[in-house]
Amino acid sequence: MxxxxxxxxxxxxxxxxxxxxxxxxxxxxxxxxxxxxxxxxxxxxxxxxxxxxxxxxxxxxxxxxxxxxxxxxxxxxxxxxxxxxxxxxxxxxxxxxxxxxxxxxxxxxxxxxxxxxxxxxxxxxxxxxxxxxxxxxxxxxxxxxxxxxxxxxxxxxxxxxxxxxxxxxxLPARELKAGLAEVIKYGLIRDLPFLAWLEQNIPGLLAGDASLLAEAIRQSCENKAAVVAADELEKSDLRALLNLGHTFGHAIETGMGYGAWLHGEAVATGMLMAADLSMRLGWLSADDVLRVRTLLVRAGLPVDPPQMAVEEFLQHMSVDKKVKEGRLRLVLLQALGHAVVSEAPPELLCATLSAGSALGVLK
Ligand SMILES: NC(=O)c1ccc[n+]([C@@H]2O[C@H](COP(=O)([O-])OP(=O)(O)OC[C@H]3O[C@@H](n4cnc5c(N)ncnc54)[C@H](O)[C@@H]3O)[C@@H](O)[C@H]2O)c1
The missing domain is CATH 3.40.50.1970 (Rossmann fold)
Known part of the structure; x- marks a missing residue:
């Protein structure tokens, strides 16, 4: 134990x-x-x-x-x-x-x-x-x-x-995969060695290997406990970083009707959308985005957003708890393993929201 x-x-x-x-x-x-x-x-x-x-x-x-x-x-x-x-x-x-x-x-x-x-x-x-x-x-x-x-x-x-x-x-396999989305999140926002460990061990985790799952849980909880101890009530942006993919994901969950997409599935697609927007901002390379996509796909998670109009996405995203003075703020990636909270130029955000299955491809 x-x-x-x-x-x-x-x-x-x-x-x-x-x-x-x-x-x-x-x-x-x-x-x-x-x-x-x-x-x-x-x-x-x-x-x-x-x-x-x-x-x-x-x-x-x-x-x-x-x-x-x-x-x-x-x-x-x-x-x-x-x-x-x-x-x-x-x-x-x-x-x-x-x-x-x-x-x-x-x-x-x-x-x-x-x-x-x-x-x-x-x-x-x-x-x-x-x-x-x-x-x-x-x-x-x-x-x-x-x-x-x-x-x-x-x-x-x-x-x-x-x-x-x-x-x-x-636990049904689909639920296990949805949980892996939040596990992968820790690697993306603050723990690059953990991301590499997950890339190595994803087949064993999917197969339900008990010792690998226990290790993934331990590393995830360590990351979560450290963030919560530093910013319990989300007074700074530190705790908000745990929301990578969630602003997009919550819009998918609300827009599609609660339960249609599992929370972890929506977060997975949302994290790829955040990576795509980070690339448009010049922070991530196309290879970085491909690395995120590949890991999510290997974990059996959806990476293509549902067909939802940009306006509907924006409407759901506007009630996000990170909105300050009417301005939408998102968790984005300055590098893999390093998340920040930032605004994004509307034209770049709209490009991500309308990219569909071409996330990660600059047009
Ligand atoms: N409070 C937070 O910080 C926080 C963070 C992330 C997500 N959430 C919330 O968590 C919810 C998603 O949680 P979830 O993914 O656990 O969904 P869930 O609670 O709906 O559980 C998923 C399914 O698995 C079943 N189940 C649970 N344990 C089982 C087991 N051992 N064996 C077989 N079936 C089992 C449940 O009955 C359910 O059908 C969302 O509402 C999300 O907003 C909260």
Whole structure:
């Protein structure tokens, strides 16, 4: 087992990564302060892993809240179900919420924990690769709005993140690939040696090699923890760098309807769009963009944007959280392994948005 630390002063917390951690009460119980525990999961994950988790909570008053599965249910209406469960059980302020699931369950549970009686404890037990390498660490929580992805939410750090790598054996291949998009992101924004390691090991990762996956998770979480420790609340642009590909990606997710493209798939295409725009700005070479494209394709990820009008892209992108004083700011690459937040000339942005399958090709 590896243990990392997210260094946030008195709110610091451990990330435990290893096989067979789901039933480890010695890792969970030190972070539960009252007797009441609500496990939030969904109808796909609960039948697989709820019993193992509850087995680690004997002696506690454990209730469960099982949500429908899918990004399209990550909204205020379904968030309310968690509050209903808490109130029906008469849970008080020293209760603990545990998120058992992917990023959807984690984002919703964290938001509910932040809001219930003005804030109760919460624990992340992520079960997708994407949630293990990204969404369970760092405290961003929230739900979608019909007019914008992740637009309603708060920062709320968990007490501990328990990453059991065994649960990845039941994850559908498409979801594993979507998680790899966020893994590749760390290499692109700040860790060139990790990018090279991924290029070498992508076949093993896709094949589900447990030790390679554990190593990818460890390196990803190390990168994420370092960024979060330096800029927890995204006050500077540092934490925003984790959003490489997300402004384009969120536009794809919102435009296509939540759930049509997986979040990681939209981020993958979005990262190639960011690389393309970085090339148009003269920062990346065509070879660099090809290197990004090749790795994404080898990871089984989509790289061609959907057919969406430039105006529609721009409309969805205009509600991005990085917009300042009405001006769109994007995460771009000054070099592979070095991301920056920058504005881009509208004509270059439009060229990227209309490039379609010719991303990376200067016309
Ligand atoms: N908070 C953050 O910092 C942050 C960062 C990145 C992404 N996100 C959010 O995370 C969400 C995407 O997360 P996701 O990719 O985990 O999607 P998800 O939560 O929808 O999970 C993907 C699918 O896998 C299933 N699943 C989960 N674990 C499984 C397992 N072990 N075996 C079999 N099936 C399993 C789920 O039921 C679901 O059908 C998006 O809403 C995105 O906005 C948040």
């Amino acid at each position: 590896h243990t990392l630390n997210v260094a946030l002063g008195h709110r610091s917390y451990p990330i435990h990564i290893g096989a067979g951690l789901l039933g480890r009460s010695d890792l969970l119980l030190p972070h539960i302060h009252g007797r009441q525990v609500l496990v939030v999961s969904n109808e796909t994950v609960a039948p697989l892993y709820l019993d193992a988790l509850i087995g680690a909570l004997s002696g506690y008053h454990v209730a469960t809240c099982i949500l429908p599965d899918g990004e399209s249910f990550k909204d205020l209406q379904h968030l309310d179900r968690i509050f209903t469960c808490l109130l029906e059980q008469r849970f008080n302020r020293d209760c603990t919420l545990i998120a058992l699931g992917g990023g959807v369950v984690g984002d919703m549970t964290g938001f509910a924990a932040a809001a219930y009686q003005r804030g109760v404890d919460f624990i992340q037990v992520p079960t997708t690769l994407l949630a293990q390498v990204d969404s369970s660490v760092g405290g961003k929580t929230g739900v979608n709005h019909a007019l914008g992805k992740n637009m309603i939410g708060v920062f709320k750090q968990p007490n501990v993140v328990l990453i059991d790598t065994d649960v990845l054996t039941t």
